[in-house]
Amino acid sequence: AQTVTQSQPEMSVQEAETVTLSCTYDTSENNYYLFWYKQPPSRQMILVIRQEAYKQQNATENRFSVNFQKAAKSFSLKISDSQLGDTAMYFCAFMKLIGGATNKLIFGTGTLLAVQP
């Protein structure tokens, strides 16, 4: 069974600084997707970034980028120029392909990130 581990329950960063959130996962599959979702105090789950396992190039979305190490099964999220609005719980997720049109997300336990002014 797939598992996703986030070893940092809480982190803090100063505004404008850079922070990296860690995520490791375990799977025997070769084709899969990895995601980072953000959950601010509003409770809404917001997609931050997505990585296809078959792509060696790390995904980037504005200030957010990932370091995807497939052999090490590591998928860390780097947030550059941190902003107060980045304060949220961040979830790493592995997408298990069920087949056809259906997949399921397996989530890590989350990292609570606080951006300090």
Add this chain to the structure above:
Amino acid sequence: DTAVSQTPKYLVTQMGNDKSIKCEQNLGHDTMYWYKQDSKKFLKIMFSYNNKELIINETVPNRFSPKSPDKAHLNLHINSLELGDSAVYFCASSQGGLVRDRKNIQYFGAGTRLSVL
């Protein structure tokens, strides 16, 4: 316009009652999901429907019964509510499709906080 909408946002009820949570998506997706987020913020999939057909049922008690009248709606009915059912329930949807397709991204509703007293 909200892409995935859930009602109600908050639900407070007594043990033993029966309640329903409704979910609707206007994205034209054909796959919908229910996830449960417990008090420790851990998210886990409960059900998935594709074109009104149940695809995933993750060892959820029989008291939970999803119903999909059409592919734009997936409701969750819970019988004989227990204290342990208190959680935030998230609905999500995706288009599904091929493995290497962005349509696999799951979009989440704002969640329903259920409190069983």
